[in-house]
Amino acid sequence: MTAPEFRTIIEPFRIHSVEPLRITTQAERETAIRAAGYNLFNLHADDVLIDLLTDSGTGAMSRDQWAAIQHGDESYAGSPSWFRFLEAVQTLFPFPHVIPTHQGRAAEKILFTAIGGAGKVIPNNTHFDTTRANVEFTGAEAVDLVIPEGREPANEHPFKGNMDLGALEALLTERTADVPAVFVTITNNSGGGQPVSLENLHGVRDVCDRFAVPLFLDACRFAENAWFIRSRETGQGDRDVIDIVREIAGLADGMTMSAKKDPLANIGGWLAMRDDALAERCRNLLILTEGFPTYGGLAGRDLEAIAQGLTEAVNHDYLRYRIRSTAYLGEALDAAGVPVVKPIGGHAVYLDARALLPHVPPLSYPGQALAVALFEAGGIRGCEIGTVMFGRRPDGTESPAAMDLVRLAIPRRTYTQSHVDFVIEVVTSVAARAAELPGYRIVDEPPALRHFTARFEPLG
Ligand SMILES: Cc1ncc(COP(=O)(O)O)c(C=O)c1O
Numbered sequence: 001m002t003a004p005e006f007r008t009i010i011e012p013f014r015i016h017s018v019e020p021l022r023i024t025t026q027a028e029r030e031t032a033i034r035a036a037g038y039n040l041f042n043l044h045a046d047d048v049l050i051d052l053l054t055d056s057g058t059g060a061m062s063r064d065q066w067a068a069i070q071h072g073d074e075s076y077a078g079s080p081s082w083f084r085f086l087e088a089v090q091t092l093f094p095f096p097h098v099i100p101t102h103q104g105r106a107a108e109k110i111l112f113t114a115i116g117g118a119g120k121v122i123p124n125n126t127h128f129d130t131t132r133a134n135v136e137f138t139g140a141e142a143v144d145l146v147i148p149e150g151r152e153p154a155n156e157h158p159f160k161g162n163m164d165l166g167a168l169e170a171l172l173t174e175r176t177a178d179v180p181a182v183f184v185t186i187t188n189n190s191g192g193g194q195p196v197s198l199e200n201l202h203g204v205r206d207v208c209d210r211f212a213v214p215l216f217l218d219a220c221r222f223a224e225n226a227w228f229i230r231s232r233e234t235g236q237g238d239r240d241v242i243d244i245v246r247e248i249a250g251l252a253d254g255m256t257m258s259a260k261k262d263p264l265a266n267i268g269g270w271l272a273m274r275d276d277a278l279a280e281r282c283r284n285l286l287i288l289t290e291g292f293p294t295y296g297g298l299a300g301r302d303l304e305a306i307a308q309g310l311t312e313a314v315n316h317d318y319l320r321y322r323i324r325s326t327a328y329l330g331e332a333l334d335a336a337g338v339p340v341v342k343p344i345g346g347h348a349v350y351l352d353a354r355a356l357l358p359h360v361p362p363l364s365y366p367g368q369a370l371a372v373a374l375f376e377a378g379g380i381r382g383c384e385i386g387t388v389m390f391g392r393r394p395d396g397t398e399s400p401a402a403m404d405l406v407r408l409a410i411p412r413r414t415y416t417q418s419h420v421d422f423v424i425e426v427v428t429s430v431a432a433r434a435a436e437l438p439g440y441r442i443v444d445e446p447p448a449l450r451h452f453t454a455r456f457e458p459l460g
Contacts, residue, residue, distance in 0.1 A: 009320055009321055009325075011321055012317040012318055012321050022047070023379075024049065026377065029375060029376050029379055032044070033372055033375055037443070037455025038368070038372050038440060039453070039456060040053060040371055040372070040382070041451070041453070042453075043375075043381065047379070048380075048381045049378065050378070050415065050423055051381050051411070052380060052383075052408040052409050052423070054383060055409040056258060056409075057260035057265070057266045057267060058411035059266070059411050059412030059413055059414060060411070060412065060413040061305060061309070062264070062413075064308050064312070065264065065265075065305045065308045065312075067308075068307065068308040069301040069304055069305055071084075072300040072303070072304045074299060074300045076292060079294060079295065079300045079303070080300075081301070081303040081304045082294040084304060085303035085307045086098055088306070088308075088310040089270060089272065089307075089310065091310075092242065092245045092246065093245070093246075093249040093255060095254060095273055096273075096274060097274070097275075097279035097282075097283075098271075098272045099272065099279070099282055099283060099293060100268070100269070100293075100295060100296030100297070100298055101268075101269045101271060101296045101297050101298075102296065103269045103297075104218075104256055104259075104260070105134060105258075105269075106289070106290055106296075107257065107269050107270060108131050109134050109137075110290075111181075111254075111271055111282060112137070112138050112140065113138060114281045115181055116135055116138030116180070117139055117140055119178055120138070120139075120140035121143055121171070121175055121178050122135045122140055122143065122179070122180070122181060122183060123143045123168055123172075123182050123183065124144060124183035124184065124218070125145065125150070125161050125163045125183075125188050125191065125196060126144045126161075126185060126190040127144060127183070127185070127190065128218065129390070129449060129451070130449070131183070131185070131218060131256075132390075133448050136394050136448075137448070144402075145163055146160070146164060146188060147162045147163070147164045148164070150162065150188065150194060153192070153339065153340075153341045153342070153403060154339070154352075155342070158195075158228075158232045158233075159194070159195055159196060159197040159200060159228075159232070159233075160188070160192060160343075161188030161191055161194040161196040162197060162200040163196070163200055163203070163204050165200070165203045168182065168204065169207050172207065172211040176212075176213065179211075179213050181216045181253075182204060182207075182208050182214070182216070183215075183217070183218055184196055184201065184215065185217075186217060186218070186219055186221060186222055186225035186248070187221040187225045187228070187345060189221070189348075192348075192350045193221070193224075193326075193348045193350070194345050195225045195229065195345075196225060197229060198229050198233055198236065198244065198247065198248070199233065201248055205251040205252075214253035215252050215254075216252060216253060216255060217248070217249075217254075217255040218255070219248075219255045219256070220257060220258045220260075221261050222248065222257075223245065223313040223314050224262060224319065224346030224347060226241045226244040226245050226314070227241060227316075227319040227320075227322075227346070228346065230244060231323075241316060241319060245314065253273060254271070254272055254273030254274060254278075255273075256271055257269050257270045257272070259306045262313045263306050263309045263310050263313055264305075264309030264312055264313055265305045265306045266305070267302055268298050268305075268306045318413075322412065323346055325410065325417070326344055326345065326346060326347065326348065326349060326410050327344045328417070329349045329408065329410070329420050329424065330342075330349040331344065333349065333424060333428070336431070337431070338427055338431045339351065339352035339355040340352060341403075341405065347410060348409040348410060349408045349410075350385065350406070351382070351427065352404075353369070353370040353371075353404045353406050354366050354367075354386070354403060354404040356370060356434045357370060357437055357439075359435060360437070360438075360439040362386070362387045362391070362400030362401070363387060363398065363400060364439025364440060365384065365404070365439060365440045365442075365456070366386070366439065367385065367386035367405055367406050368440045369438060369458075370382075370406045370430070371406045372458075374406070377426050377429065378422070378423070378426030380408070380423055380427070382406045382407055382409075384404075384406060384451060386403060387400050387404055389401065390402075408423065408427075439459045440458055440459060441459055442454050443455050443457050
């Protein structure tokens with residue numbers, strides 16, 4: 001007999017070990033953020049109450065992952081942990097070449113060093129910041145070709161991460177020889193954590209086939225994307241997520257991965273591909289910068305944690321809870337009148353700071369203004385995804401990003417519903433006095449990826 005169907009979707013786990021949170025006063029937080037140059041990346045994490053800066057590497061590992069860590073074998077070459085990792089990766093992504101790296105950007109750095117360079121262009125639905133930076137660092141151009149609906153925060157399209165196939169075809173018609181690979185990011189983090197449909201992925205594959213260009217996936221949130229396909233795409237509702245993931249992998253020639261996201265690990269990543277010659281070039285670069293090909297930048301115990309995490313990431317009860325708990329936050333904020341990117345993405349809720357703070361122009365960084373205010377009010381750390389992150393162009397000029405968002409990323413299996421209820425209360429109260437929030441100016445910034453270390457000052 002099956003259990004009756006109740007409405008409440010619960011956490012499919014119970015808590016086994018706890019980490020204390022430090023409650024601070026608003027005055028303490030104002031002092032801390034001033035000392036941090038109003039950059040949330042510069043804070044001491046123990047001054048943060050609810051840390052929604054990123055879902056990357058911040059998830060809670062399971063009992064079985066901690067147990068797997070005990071099996072970590074630290075042999076320099078050919079460790080059994082490597083073979084367990086390889087099997088777990090290839091079960092989902094059957095690429096012949098799997099190259100372990102310490103995290104996603106190391107995979108990007110190696111791949112784009114091998115295929116990028118001046119005069120090249122890499123299309124993507126939307127490049128994540130490290131992906132864009134690694135493409136541009138080689139002198140190549142990073143072009144975002146997400147469908148127009150993907151740039152409209154209030155548009156409820158179910159697959160807002162889809163690639164604009166017409167735009168991709170136009171780019172390839174004009175510059176085939178300059179395109180070493182087409183990328184698709186699943187889910188589309190910088191575009192609001194929005195999924196890409198299976199139909200669109202098939203469409204991208206067809207275009208790539210016509211122009212004989214390889215297709216790579218930036219697959220950090222592959223399981224969440226597959227869950228959205230299962231729950232939103234016609235004809236997919238009865239499929240196992242593993243099956244959907246394998247179909248997606250079958251459409252691609254390679255992938256980059258940050259194991260700090262859906263694979264439920266605190267560190268790790270990989271680069272995988274079909275092409276033997278490209279794999280050899282990448283492995284040589286790996287040895288130069290990361291390590292021997294059977295460990296990359298990782299300890300044997302990390303490889304074990306990832307291998308176990310991959311089996312948990314595709315569990316339907318986990319994915320149902322994961323996607324629902326993110327939607328719970330987004331829907332409550334939407335109902336309270338806070339502008340959010342819709343529909344709610346998989347790993348994060350994105351507040352539309354440009355809509356909430358119309359008095360702060362993009363070059364005065366409305367996303368930064370909102371993120372600072374959320375920290376000062378309630379110790380909540382979100383992340384600006386907007387003009388601070390994307391506004392500085394490679395030629396040194398500055399222009400507004402497509403959107404000014406604050407991302408509240410939800411670490412996996414980490415916070416409870418009452419933590420999320422607290423976040424809803426704080427965001428709603430800050431939104432009610434949004435008209436009082438000042439814009440910011442940058443007083444110091446590095447040449448690339450400035451959002452990590454720039455220092456700011458409030459205006460006026
Ligand atoms: C879509 C996407 N690609 C690549 C990366 C880079 O991965 P890592 O942080 O492991 O270097 C991230 C990290 O947030 C991401 O979200």
